[in-house]
Amino acid sequence: MTPADYDAWYRTPRGRWIGETEYALAARGLAAQPGDSLLDVGCGTGWFTRRAAADDLVATGLDPDPEWLDYARICSSPALSWVEGDARGLPFADACFDHVLSIAALCFVDDERRAVAEVVRVTRRRFALGWLNRTSLLYWQKGRHGGSGAYRSARWHTAREVREMFAGLPVKNLALRSAVFLPSGSGFAVRLERGVPGVLPWGGLLLATGEKT
Numbered sequence: 001m002t003p004a005d006y007d008a009w010y011r012t013p014r015g016r017w018i019g020e021t022e023y024a025l026a027a028r029g030l031a032a033q034p035g036d037s038l039l040d041v042g043c044g045t046g047w048f049t050r051r052a053a054a055d056d057l058v059a060t061g062l063d064p065d066p067e068w069l070d071y072a073r074i075c076s077s078p079a080l081s082w083v084e085g086d087a088r089g090l091p092f093a094d095a096c097f098d099h100v101l102s103i104a105a106l107c108f109v110d111d112e113r114r115a116v117a118e119v120v121r122v123t124r125r126r127f128a129l130g131w132l133n134r135t136s137l138l139y140w141q142k143g144r145h146g147g148s149g150a151y152r153s154a155r156w157h158t159a160r161e162v163r164e165m166f167a168g169l170p171v172k173n174l175a176l177r178s179a180v181f182l183p184s185g186s187g188f189a190v191r192l193e194r195g196v197p198g199v200l201p202w203g204g205l206l207l208a209t210g211e212k213t
């Protein structure tokens, strides 16, 4: 899949709804203020990085793929920063960013625990990390048998597995929420999403938020 094809999905009604739904959940968990700094780990084409910048955050996107980063750079204002790097060894000092966000990226990293430890290390205040949920309708549609499309070769996790990744790290108030309960994006899916509390662990995105101690 090309970066342009991937990013175009966010301009479809379904893609925009999924992106906005996931971003809203992450934004609630981060409670960032305008002017705060934010790192988006595994930013891909930078849709979430740009979305955070639209909320007046000082946003940096990081990804190991130079082609995807080039696309992100071309699509963004010069105020955003783009860094080539690996989540397993983030090229930043400790507590460098007020907030760290990552959506559907750590599930592609070989050593997810190391990546989570790195995220916590560079976080000053709060993080919001989204994984693909094995206990979801999305998994049954897109994740089984090795996955399809952008989900190919991703790891899908349970809430318990996600919690375990934070064991021993300097984190407090760890909370898990989920979003995108019906991934079709139909009118019914949109109405259901508004009525279902995010504490139910069956949405396609499993989001862990917490604070650095």
Ligand SMILES: C[S@@+](CC[C@H](N)C(=O)[O-])C[C@H]1O[C@@H](n2cnc3c(N)ncnc32)[C@H](O)[C@@H]1O
Pocket: 041, 042, 043, 044, 045, 046, 047, 048, 062, 063, 064, 065, 068, 085, 086, 087, 088, 102, 103, 104, 105, 106, 108, 109, 110, 150
């Ligand atoms: C499905 S895309 C998600 C992109 C973006 N977060 C989004 O939701 O649109 C997964 C991203 O994880 C990135 N990725 C894979 N291995 C990584 C690593 N070791 N460190 C950081 N990012 C990685 C890929 O390059 C890709 O851009």
